[in-house]
Amino acid sequence: MKDRANDGIGAAGQAKNWNDIPWRDVQKRVTNLRQRIFRATREQKWNEVRSLMKLMLRSRSNLLVSVRRVTQDNKGKATAGVDHETVLTPEGRMALVRKMSRYSIWKSKPTRRVYIPKAGGKSRPLGIPTIIDRVAQAVMKNALEPCWEARFESNSYGFRPGRSCHDAIKHCWILLKGNGLRPWVLDADIKGAFDNISHDYILNAIGALPGRELIKQWLKAGYVEQEMLHATEAGTPQGGVVSPLLANIALDGMQQMLGSKYGFVRYADDFIVCARTRAEAEFAQHEIQSWLAQRGLTLHPEKTRVVHVDDGFNFLGFTVRRYQGKCLFTPQKEKVLELVASIRAWLKRHAQVKQDAVILHLNPILTGWANYYRHGVSKRVFGFVDSEIWKSIWKWCLRRHPNKSQRWVYDRYFGEIDGVRWTFRVRYLDKDDHLRTIALRRAQDVRIERHIKIAGDASPDNPEQRDYWLQRRSLRGSTIRRGTILLDLEDEGLS
DSSP: OTTTGGGSTTOTTOOSSGGGSOHHHHHHHHHHHHHHHHHHHHTTOHHHHHHHHHHHHTOHHHHHHHHHIIIIISGGGGOOOTTOOOOOSHHHHHHHHHHHHHOOOSSOOOEEEEEEEOGGGOEEEEEEOOHHHHHHHHHHHHHHHHHHHTTSOTTBOTTOTTOOHHHHHHHHHHHHTTTOSOOEEEEEEBTTHHHHOBHHHHHHHHOSOTTHHHHHHHHHSOEEETTEEEOOSBOOOBTBSSHHHHHHHHHTTHHHHHOTTSEEEEETTEEEEEESSHHHHHHHHHHHHHHHHTTTOOBOTTTOEEEETTTOEEETTEEEEEETTEEEEEEOHHHHHHHHHHHHHHHHHTTTSOHHHHHHHHHHHHHHHHHHHTTSSOHHHHHHHHHHHHHHHHHHHHHHOTTSOHHHHHHHHEEEETTEEEEEEEEEEOTTSOEEEEEOOOGGGSOOOOOOOOOTTOOTTOGGGHHHHHHHHHTTGGGOOTTOSSOOGGGTTOO
């Protein structure tokens, strides 16, 4: 990057202050260049692809967008790598831009190993790159991703722009709805996918594209744990900006290998295969196992099984099961109980916090959880969650005032709002001495809405689909009404 970003695309009229940067123009330059890379890839103009990727790598606009993503937008922006550096201020971000403009990346630093909890008491290892490497990976991703978006299979949904879990879930429903022809399901999960992917396979798949050697350095950089350096002979570090893209590159081609005989949906390393008979599903499992072995991967023996849709299976937090010819997606029981248990535990640990602090803590959790499940058959589950949380809140209130009557507790903490009695709420005076009320939200207040699946191989990087994406975004993507989107694959014979 040395001597490039200062005179690259978007360098003219540079803003000196972070808040003065014309972000709309900056993002437009990056978007246009991504679309040019996508189009050149579709047309197989490989010399043009390489030239455009080089332009993206030295684009100042790309550098600005990447710095903003790493230091401002990402949830892990406050987590440092082995450099112990974070950038959380506008002044620091501009200093980082200047540093990256002069910086020459000749060798990547190792990641810092941290662990986050998983279900069942297990932990997932994360590799946190340095701030310099994170920005460099974001720059590289904008150059490499549109090239692969033009080639990725239509039935993969994880960690791709414009695609979501709900697209994968809706596609699964399309395959299994009614008395579908493929009722047997291979519910599969790849064991330690991010930790075991073959470096050689990834590098061979990328080929001679710009930035290949830098990607190789990130893969081989190793990680530091308890002040000891460990080599990495396989895998991509979870926590790296470019790692999900590299995983998708390694797993691309499974749909083509299976052929049109099977129904297939993949979200990152979690996927299902629908077959006509149990024997076909078991044969697909054998073929996939051999296909994964070439990439250094294997199926997880405890999380992979062949099941009939009438018996049900779990996929992306939902339980999928067919009842009397009708396929339903309901919130997975374990996920529901996990939410309720986590809220109970939080209330027990925070017995003395103020009432408004409880509401402000729980409202985003409940809203986010309910929004994820609002596209399934979730109304009854939402009622159960609201009931269990109310019981926990009521016990929390009673423990705070053991010598007061229940009527006194009700008057202090509860009231009627919008016709709903026993609403946990608090009243306060704002700065203008107006009486205000904030209340605990209910999961039942979130509307159950039908999700419209993304159309086929649609991509935001495809310049020919500009109108499609403008309409999808204007109608808020997953909340658009039936019949208003331009393309809906439910009616295009996917089942």
